[in-house]
Amino acid sequence: MLKTLFPTLGRFRFTVQIIMLFVTVYGGALLGSYTVDRISQALPSLSCAYDKMTGDHCILIVNQHQLHHRVGEALANAKDITLKVFIPTLMSVGIFFMFFFFLNKAFCGWVCPLGTVQELLRKIGLFFNRPLHQFDPGNVGRVRPVKWMMLLVLVLGLPLLAGMGVASNELGDPFCQVCPSRIVTTLLTADTEQIAVRTGTNINFFLGALGNAMFGFMIIAALAVRQPFCRICPLLSWNALFQKLSPMKLVKVDAHEKCAKCGVCENACPMDIHEIGTEFGRKAFHEDCTLCGRCAEYCPDDGVIQIKFFGIPLFKSSRDYYKARVKHESPEGAPKKRVIPILPKPASN
Amino acid sequence: MLRKAICLVCLALPASLWAVMPPAHDHAAMTSGQVSMQQPREWTAYPLLKPRMSGSNRTNQVITVVPQNIVTALFDAYSNNLQEADAHRQLPMEMAGARLDKPATEGFHLLTAREEQADKVRVASTVHFFGERGAKNPTAMFMLQKNELEIIPQPYPREHSRYRANGAWQFLVRFNGQPLANQKVVLETSNDSRQEFLTDAEGKVAVRIPDDFRPVAEQAQGAGHDHGMRRGADLVLAVERAEAGKTYLTAFNSSYGPDAFDGRSLGWGLGFTLLGMLGAAPLLRRKQKAEAAPVAADDKKEEV
Numbered sequence: 001m002l003k004t005l006f007p008t009l010g011r012f013r014f015t016v017q018i019i020m021l022f023v024t025v026y027g028g029a030l031l032g033s034y035t036v037d038r039i040s041q042a043l044p045s046l047s048c049a050y051d052k053m054t055g056d057h058c059i060l061i062v063n064q065h066q067l068h069h070r071v072g073e074a075l076a077n078a079k080d081i082t083l084k085v086f087i088p089t090l091m092s093v094g095i096f097f098m099f100f101f102f103l104n105k106a107f108c109g110w111v112c113p114l115g116t117v118q119e120l121l122r123k124i125g126l127f128f129n130r131p132l133h134q135f136d137p138g139n140v141g142r143v144r145p146v147k148w149m150m151l152l153v154l155v156l157g158l159p160l161l162a163g164m165g166v167a168s169n170e171l172g173d174p175f176c177q178v179c180p181s182r183i184v185t186t187l188l189t190a191d192t193e194q195i196a197v198r199t200g201t202n203i204n205f206f207l208g209a210l211g212n213a214m215f216g217f218m219i220i221a222a223l224a225v226r227q228p229f230c231r232i233c234p235l236l237s238w239n240a241l242f243q244k245l246s247p248m249k250l251v252k253v254d255a256h257e258k259c260a261k262c263g264v265c266e267n268a269c270p271m272d273i274h275e276i277g278t279e280f281g282r283k284a285f286h287e288d289c290t291l292c293g294r295c296a297e298y299c300p301d302d303g304v305i306q307i308k309f310f311g312i313p314l315f316k317s318s319r320d321y322y323k324a325r326v327k328h329e330s331p332e333g334a335p336k337k338r339v340i341p342i343l344p345k346p347a348s349n
Numbered sequence: 350m351l352r353k354a355i356c357l358v359c360l361a362l363p364a365s366l367w368a369v370m371p372p373a374h375d376h377a378a379m380t381s382g383q384v385s386m387q388q389p390r391e392w393t394a395y396p397l398l399k400p401r402m403s404g405s406n407r408t409n410q411v412i413t414v415v416p417q418n419i420v421t422a423l424f425d426a427y428s429n430n431l432q433e434a435d436a437h438r439q440l441p442m443e444m445a446g447a448r449l450d451k452p453a454t455e456g457f458h459l460l461t462a463r464e465e466q467a468d469k470v471r472v473a474s475t476v477h478f479f480g481e482r483g484a485k486n487p488t489a490m491f492m493l494q495k496n497e498l499e500i501i502p503q504p505y506p507r508e509h510s511r512y513r514a515n516g517a518w519q520f521l522v523r524f525n526g527q528p529l530a531n532q533k534v535v536l537e538t539s540n541d542s543r544q545e546f547l548t549d550a551e552g553k554v555a556v557r558i559p560d561d562f563r564p565v566a567e568q569a570q571g572a573g574h575d576h577g578m579r580r581g582a583d584l585v586l587a588v589e590r591a592e593a594g595k596t597y598l599t600a601f602n603s604s605y606g607p608d609a610f611d612g613r614s615l616g617w618g619l620g621f622t623l624l625g626m627l628g629a630a631p632l633l634r635r636k637q638k639a640e641a642a643p644v645a646a647d648d649k650k651e652e653v
Contacts, residue, residue, distance in 0.1 A: 028507075032486060032488070032504075033504040033507055034485075034486040034487065034488065034504065034507055049508075049509045050509070052510060057509075061509075125633075129635070130633050130635065131632075131633075131634075131635045133632055183622075192615065193609040193610060193613065195615070195618045195619065195622065196610055196613035196614055196615040196617075196618040197613060197614050197617040197618040197621060198612055198613050198614075199612060199613065199614045199617065200612045205617070208617070208618065208621070209617070209621045210621075212617075212618050212619075212621035212622045212624075212625065213621045213622070213624050213625035213628070214625060215622055215625060216621065216622035216623060216624060216625025216626040216627075216628070216629070217625035217626065217628050217629045218625070218629075219622075219625075219626060219629075220625075220626045220629035220630055220632065220633065221629040221632055223632075223633060224632040224633050225632060
């Protein structure tokens with residue numbers, strides 16, 4: 001029965017993604033307006049607090065507000081730096097990592113509504129035969145630090161400075177103001193408020209303009225680049241902090257006799273993680289991995305790449321699975337027999 | 350793309366240097382009818398409860414519930430944590446009002462005051478939200494019968510939301526626990542609007558809050574991050590009913606904000622979105638030489 005419904009891991013993941021898209025974007029409307037208060041902080045994914053129907057609040061708005069209103073204000077007052085101030089912040093971070101502990105970065109690859117929307121946009125791009133831009137190792141290396149800058153500056157730094165009174169209060173939640181998920185998820189509920197830029201002050205206007213431009217860029221880029229925003233998302237770096245501690249892991253066995261380093265897994269990876277093809281062991285489970293499982297699906301060698309939970313394989317690569325999978329969809333994500341244009345290298349005379 | 354992204358992030362940092370140091374906003378204040386400690390203007394004859402906040406920050410914050418147009422010695426405070434011992438507290442009237450201490454569990458609180466004289470019963474009610482952590486679903490607290498004639502928000506705006514002009518909000522009107530059909534409901538606002546509505550067969554009424562804010566040319570510079578909610582006014586809903594020789598008047602008051610698009614520009618928003626789209630447009634270009642290669646690549650992978 002399950003085999004019929006979900007013949008591939010990819011089909012199973014897509015089903016979960018669609019269900020979670022509805023929970024995170026429309027969950028409040030389906031399960032009751034106040035559901036959001038109960039699930040908030042539990043799902044480490046970009047489910048926007050500005051979405052009036054959402055069933056969950058993204059952890060990042062909580063983090064920013066706590067740094068702004070609690071830690072920052074307490075540091076400014078100095079005398080109030082007590083456990084009473086820090087415990088709620090630690091609790092919210094703790095709840096986040098408790099949930100994250102069990103499912104690891106699968107929240108990115110299976111739950112995040114913005115991730116799902118970007119994947120759907122790429123499918124639209126494929127439908128219109130748009131090319132696929134893959135990042136070579138050099139470009140990937142240059143993009144990777146951006147997500148840490150986003151975390152340190154926009155999620156942690158500026159809200160803390162705003163709370164301390166060093167920066168303007170308008171910088172209390174700067175990441176939310178530039179996050180494309182704020183616009184995407186509210187638009188999905190037919191709410192156009194968030195796409196309208198706030199004009200009250202220069203900072204509001206600047207952040208709004210930046211956020212809208214990023215949103216516009218992402219919408220178009222996602223037609224030709226897999227997961228463009230995920231690559232700089234601060235949740236990816238937040239999750240990466242404790243990635244190695246989780247019992248849910250991507251494992252590539254150190255099997256030189258098996259892995260032919262064919263590179264198919266690299267092509268299948270939507271985050272262009274080249275290490276999955278070239279490295280083994282802990283290095284293969286890179287901080288950018290969203291545990292989507294495509295590398296394991298498209299690995300043609302038995303048992304080389306596995307998704308494990310407490311050491312128990314939930315899914316492992318197999319040659320037979322690979323052969324069946326590749327008949328329907330290429331590693332790059334195109335339905336079989338559809339041509340994916342690969343951009344030519346610059347011509348040399 | 351990398352350079353653009355780095356530039357964008359780096360531009361956000363110096364923005365903080367524009368800072369002045371305005372007072373911080375309070376999330377609890379957004380969804381409750383809180384006011385600062387200043388003399389209120391009389392804008393309605395209906396009974397009101399106004400939670401006033403004092404103290405410079407969260408740790409020394411004090412909430413005082415101030416009655417207007419109602420005489421009472423005791424207030425009732427209901428918490429959404431109904432199973433707790435102090436789910437229902439009675440607050441004595443002091444000099445300035447009744448002090449509402451923050452319970453450990455925080456969350457939504459329904460506040461009511463009752464004045465009974467001979468054959469007249471007047472009830473004022475409002476909601477205060479201690480918004481420092483996610484609250485339990487307050488529906489059961491709202492549905493608990495507290496007085497004969499009641500106005501029950503369905504739902505009350507959750508955290509990060511509030512009543513807003515041009516929005517329609519639903520309320521249930523009931524008497525002795527039974528929905529009241531075709532009951533007149535009066536809405537008055539501190540911006541001098543007055544409207545009347547009728548409940549439907551299930552005792553529910555959708556109240557559309559009028560956009561009665563005066564236009565403001567520019568928001569004050571650096572007045573805090575506000576989620577678009579800085580401007581606010583007060584509203585009160587009131588129902589009256591005569592039953593068994595008694596007249597009952599019940600009011601529910603809260604604050605509300607201007608229209609969602611107040612202080613926002615859809616034109617600028619669409620413009621910058623389009624700009625971003627144009628920036629990514631070159632990625633969609635497909636060159637002729639690219640056509641044939643991938644099929645071969647796929648076939649090769651099948652042969653692996």
